[in-house]
Amino acid sequence: MQTILILGANSDIAKALAHEYAEHGYHLCLAVRNSERLDEDVHDLKIRYQVEVQSLEFDAEDYASHEDFYHKLSPKPHGVIWAIGYLGDQQQAQVDFEHAEMIVRANYLGAISILNIVANDLESRKSGFIVGISSVAGDRGRQSNYIYGSAKAGLTAYLAGLRNRLYSSNVHVLTVKPGYVYTKMSSHLNLPPKLTAQPADVAKDIFQAQQKLKNILYTKWYWNFIMMIVKLIPEGIFKKLSL
């Protein structure tokens, strides 16, 4: 069976995805900054689904290490999921460039660095897939989180370009734009319960979309409509809103 590499496997959506793929028989390679934190999850996944699971150290911001990291992977993954995201603090990022830079590095530059390597490999093997978890925040800049949003917008455009490039090599790229999800990243926010999904539901959506070779997935589905409206508001009005 094929192996899936999950980058940023400690996030709640990534963990739910690990369960989803393992349940469907895929082997897993879980990459995180500190792999010890995943020991218990590795045991759990192995026992529950009787698949092979390994955990590896991976630092998205240490670009120089990426070539070596990917080179050492054995077996090479059939699919790669980018699940790293860092919300940061918008207020702080407005006054502190270092913080803004950190947000951009974690959400955007790290992805370019590792996914370039992944794309080249999959392109030469002429098979496989890439799933990139971006965000609805990347669809339109809003005052409450535009630094994070702009990094995600960059990621969305990057993934669209990859999809275009890799199409002829039979490599599929899925861009995921989750709306509100109950995760560690959002635990301090007061999210509207009716619009907020559980990580497991989001993971099911992503798995389905990837298997069906969808290009862009809003999850849950109603974010399609919400973002359609958000994008349709004329800029002259949008700039006056407090979003």
Next chain:
Amino acid sequence: MQLSGWGNYPKIKAKVHRFATAEDLQSLLECNGEYIVRGLGRSYGDSSLASHVISTDNFNRILSFDENKGVVCCQAGIQLKEILNVFIPRGWFLPVTPGTKFITIGGAIASDVHGKNHHVDGSFSRHLLEMTVMLGDGRVIKCSPGLEKDLFWATCGGMGLTGVILTATFRLIRIETAYIHQETLKARNLEHVMELFEASNEWTYSVAWIDCRSRGKNLGRSLLMRGEHVTSAGLNEVSSSRSSLKIPVNRCLSVPFDCPEFLMNQYTIKAFNMLYYQRIRNSIESSAVDYNQFFYPLDSVHHWNRIYGKRGFIQYQFVLPRSTSEAGMQRILQEIAKSGLGSFLAVLKLFGPQEESILSFPEPGYTLGLDFPFKPEVIQLFNKLDYLVLHYGGKLYLTKDACMSSYMFKNSYQDNQKFSSLKWRFDISGKFQSIQSKRLEI
């Protein structure tokens, strides 16, 4: 957020905290405040309610499994449903299970749950080999019947008041198929159903549904269900097309919102009970049913608690010692039938011997549990019933309780003082307290 137990009464405002690692929990416990742990919130009343609630949702990993001995070690937040899904296909089943699989292992230990096999296999704690508990000061202690046994026996059935159960190691039982051979027997009245229980002592599983609306010579008329795991040879006899350890996926219904209160009136309830009893035509019927149908019939209707409406309901479950069971049950059933308040789903069961866990509910004798839609008359009825239960030397199940008095608790749970002193020994600063434990002055 607003929180309640499965009975939707009482409701309180609480802050919910989650943790994914023991370290997370440790730093959580450093904050001041009173906490109680909550699994899936399936205890009926207020035992999982406090101003700060620690949810074990994200602490649900399986840590090891011994394929030869069937010994599993897992974190406390895992659901019985998950354990069944993982291990039934490999030929293993839970040693003890209550009537729902939507509870956690931590909850199963804290309530020391019993199942239809209590008369042979005891409660959950009998099958628990070891557990780790985090005390209020952040220390993690490993305990078992041989090691730190005070903590072990206080934590089994201890309603989460000694600390937070982190991991549990317990034994599963071997099964050959996921099916149960079930026999349903009709009992005319209470005396008859008790005879049938005695006669079914050799069966692994037995339970009776009792019509608490019938009176006079029909008082206590029931259907007794008894069952055994089906062997693979046995399954082939019934149907060769069924795969032994896989079962068809059940379609689940769901009650989408709180139903209006008038839905549960004396006529609908009476009609339901009548139909349920008459559904069985012969005095004995037998069939092979899958484990979900046998153990978890109500789980196929999600949110079934909503049929009682916004006000919620209370379940009253008591046990009477064997010596007073017959007279006591007769007297209490009369009182319930007279009140006309009891609803469907009254369940009768004969318990066997019980472990030394200090606050556990089961003891040898008969237990009866039934639901009441919440209304003021019900509280008055409970006062009468409490008096009778005390009189016959019985006690109430803390996991179901929402309104018992501390007087009742202290006079019915013989070892309550022993428990309190242990609780306050392990939890010096009083970190773990539920609304229930304060009401009962534990």
